[in-house]
Amino acid sequence: MKKSRFRRIIYILCVTAICFIPCCLKGIWMGSDAPFHLARIESLNQALQMGIFPVKVHPSLAYSYGYGVGIFYPDFFIYLPAVLRMAGCSLEVSYKIYIFILLLELFVSMYFCVRKKTGEIYPALAAGTLYLFSYPVIDGIFKSFTLAQTQALVFLPLALMGMVLFVEKDEFPWMLGIGFTGLIYSHALSTAIALVLCFVFLVFQLPKWIGKKKKWFYLMTAVAGVSGITVSYWGPMLEQMKAQSYRVSQPWTHVSKNVLALHSAFGKSGVGIVILLLSCLAICAFVWNRPCKSWSGVGYFIGGIFLILLTTNQGFWKTFEKAFDILQFPGRLMGAASVLLIFAFAVIFAKNQSCAKWKNLSLGCVLVLSMFGGFFYWKSNEMPARENWDNRNICEEIAGIGAGEEWLPAVTTRENLQQPGIVVSNSGKSYIGEFQGRELVVRLKKEDAPYQLPLVWYKGYHAETEDGSAGEINRRGSDGLVELTDISEKDAVVRIWYLGTPFQKICYIINVCAAGTMFFIALAARHRRRAMAQ
Structure with a gap:
C-alpha cells in the first residue's frame, strides 16, 4: 500500500473516531425518534430469531399485534445491528457499531464524490470532514435520532454528483444508480428530494444531453436497473397501499406549521456555521480569481442557499401544502443543502491555486473549524438524555409505532390494541x-x-x-x-x-434477477475497459 493512501485511511478513521466520541459515553442518546428506531432494531432481531426473513411485519411491535413497518419503512440497513443483537451484543453495542460504520460511510461517500468530480485528494478529504461535522448529520444521530434520514445522507451525494457526472461524461451512470438504490432502501422522502433536485438539474442542463441517444439509453437502463433492484421494497408497499388506506393519509402535522425562522435556518437548525462560512469564502475566492473556471461551484452554492431559504418561506409551503404535506418538516431539505454547499466549497477549493500550495494547512484548518462547529452545535442545543438499555426490552415498554402511527390502518387506534x-x-x-x-x-x-x-x-x-x-x-x-x-x-x-x-414473492424474484443482471453488466464493462487499456 502506498504511504499516501495509508495516511488518507488513517486520517479518515481518526476524523470518524472524533465524531464518534459522544457514543463512547455509557447509554444511548435518546433523541425524539429514538424509541421508534430502537424498537425497529430490537423487533427485527426478535423476528429473525423466530425464523422470519425477510421481515415485512414486525410481530413484537404494536403491543404484539404486529406492525407492518418493514413494508413501508425499508429495514435493509438495520439488519446489521439486528444481526449483531442475534450474535449476543447488547442493543447499545449493536447500535453504536452501526453508528460508527454509518459515520465512516458518510465520510467515504462525500470523499468519493468530490474526488471523482475534481480528481483532487485534499479537497475530497476536506469535504468529507465538513460533511461528518455538518448539523444534519450531528442532529440526525444524536439529537433527533432520525436514523433512516441520516442513512440516506450516505447516498444523497452519490445521487446528486452521479447526475452531474452523467451529464458531463459519456459513460454509464453507475454512481447515480448506486445513489438512488441506497436512497430507496434508506428513506423514501429523501429519495423524493433527490429526484426533484436531479430533475431540476437535468432541466437546466437540457442542451448538453437531450439530443444524445446514448445518454437516453444509459439513463433508461439505470432507471430500469434501480427499479428492479429495489422492487422488493416499493412493489409490496404499493400493493398494501392499494389494499387499504393508512393513517399516513391523516397527517399528524402540516409542513406549513414547521417552517424555520430565518435565524434558525442559518443557525442551529441549518447546515452548520462552518459550512456556510467556508462556502461563502469560496465564492469570494471565485470572484477574486475568476480564471479558475469553477462555475459549477457557483451553481452548487446558489442551489444550497436557495434550499436553506426555502425552509423559511411560509407562503410557498402554505400554497403547495397539499403537494408537499408528506414532507412534514421543511428542515429535511438541510441535508441536501449541506451537500450542495460542500460541493461548492470543494470544487472552488480544488481550482484555487493558492489553496493548493497550502493544502496541508488548509485541510488542518478545515478539521479544526469543523470540530469547533460541531462543539458549537452541541453547546447551543439542548441535547437529549442518555439511557441504558442493557437489561431492558424496548418492545415490552412501548408500542414502537411512532408518533404519527403512520402505518396503522386508517381506522385503527391504540385503543384497538x-x-x-x-x-x-x-x-x-x-x-x-x-x-x-x-x-x-x-x-x-x-x-x-x-x-x-x-x-x-x-x-x-x-x-x-x-x-x-x-x-x-x-x-x-x-x-x-x-x-x-x-x-x-x-x-x-x-x-x-x-x-x-x-406478489411479494414475484418482487423478490425480480429483485434477484435484476441484481444479477446489473452485476453481470458491471463485470462486462470492467472487462471491456481492461481490454481497451491493453
Missing part, C-alpha cells in the same frame, strides 16, 4: 391465544365464527388448522384488525401468521 393474545368471537366470547414464535395459536369452535384476532391486518395473513386446511382471513372494517371468518373443523387448533403475498 389493548388485548394482546385475546381472540374474541362474534358472540363476544373470549379465547386466550398463545404466541409461538411467529404464529398465534388458539383453539376455536366453528359455530362461534367469525373471530376478531389480536393482529393488525395487512394483506398476506394466513390461517391453518391442524389438518392443514386453510381458514378464511379478512379485514374487519370497523377497526382494521384481522378477522377469521371461518374454519373447516368444528373444534380445531388454529395457527395464524403473516405469510406474505404471491
Whole structure:
C-alpha cells in the first residue's frame, strides 16, 4: 500500500473516531425518534430469531399485534445491528457499531464524490470532514435520532454528483444508480428530494444531453436497473397501499406549521456555521480569481442557499401544502443543502491555486473549524438524555409505532390494541391465544365464527388448522384488525401468521434477477475497459 493512501485511511478513521466520541459515553442518546428506531432494531432481531426473513411485519411491535413497518419503512440497513443483537451484543453495542460504520460511510461517500468530480485528494478529504461535522448529520444521530434520514445522507451525494457526472461524461451512470438504490432502501422522502433536485438539474442542463441517444439509453437502463433492484421494497408497499388506506393519509402535522425562522435556518437548525462560512469564502475566492473556471461551484452554492431559504418561506409551503404535506418538516431539505454547499466549497477549493500550495494547512484548518462547529452545535442545543438499555426490552415498554402511527390502518387506534393474545368471537366470547414464535395459536369452535384476532391486518395473513386446511382471513372494517371468518373443523387448533403475498414473492424474484443482471453488466464493462487499456 502506498504511504499516501495509508495516511488518507488513517486520517479518515481518526476524523470518524472524533465524531464518534459522544457514543463512547455509557447509554444511548435518546433523541425524539429514538424509541421508534430502537424498537425497529430490537423487533427485527426478535423476528429473525423466530425464523422470519425477510421481515415485512414486525410481530413484537404494536403491543404484539404486529406492525407492518418493514413494508413501508425499508429495514435493509438495520439488519446489521439486528444481526449483531442475534450474535449476543447488547442493543447499545449493536447500535453504536452501526453508528460508527454509518459515520465512516458518510465520510467515504462525500470523499468519493468530490474526488471523482475534481480528481483532487485534499479537497475530497476536506469535504468529507465538513460533511461528518455538518448539523444534519450531528442532529440526525444524536439529537433527533432520525436514523433512516441520516442513512440516506450516505447516498444523497452519490445521487446528486452521479447526475452531474452523467451529464458531463459519456459513460454509464453507475454512481447515480448506486445513489438512488441506497436512497430507496434508506428513506423514501429523501429519495423524493433527490429526484426533484436531479430533475431540476437535468432541466437546466437540457442542451448538453437531450439530443444524445446514448445518454437516453444509459439513463433508461439505470432507471430500469434501480427499479428492479429495489422492487422488493416499493412493489409490496404499493400493493398494501392499494389494499387499504393508512393513517399516513391523516397527517399528524402540516409542513406549513414547521417552517424555520430565518435565524434558525442559518443557525442551529441549518447546515452548520462552518459550512456556510467556508462556502461563502469560496465564492469570494471565485470572484477574486475568476480564471479558475469553477462555475459549477457557483451553481452548487446558489442551489444550497436557495434550499436553506426555502425552509423559511411560509407562503410557498402554505400554497403547495397539499403537494408537499408528506414532507412534514421543511428542515429535511438541510441535508441536501449541506451537500450542495460542500460541493461548492470543494470544487472552488480544488481550482484555487493558492489553496493548493497550502493544502496541508488548509485541510488542518478545515478539521479544526469543523470540530469547533460541531462543539458549537452541541453547546447551543439542548441535547437529549442518555439511557441504558442493557437489561431492558424496548418492545415490552412501548408500542414502537411512532408518533404519527403512520402505518396503522386508517381506522385503527391504540385503543384497538389493548388485548394482546385475546381472540374474541362474534358472540363476544373470549379465547386466550398463545404466541409461538411467529404464529398465534388458539383453539376455536366453528359455530362461534367469525373471530376478531389480536393482529393488525395487512394483506398476506394466513390461517391453518391442524389438518392443514386453510381458514378464511379478512379485514374487519370497523377497526382494521384481522378477522377469521371461518374454519373447516368444528373444534380445531388454529395457527395464524403473516405469510406474505404471491406478489411479494414475484418482487423478490425480480429483485434477484435484476441484481444479477446489473452485476453481470458491471463485470462486462470492467472487462471491456481492461481490454481497451491493453
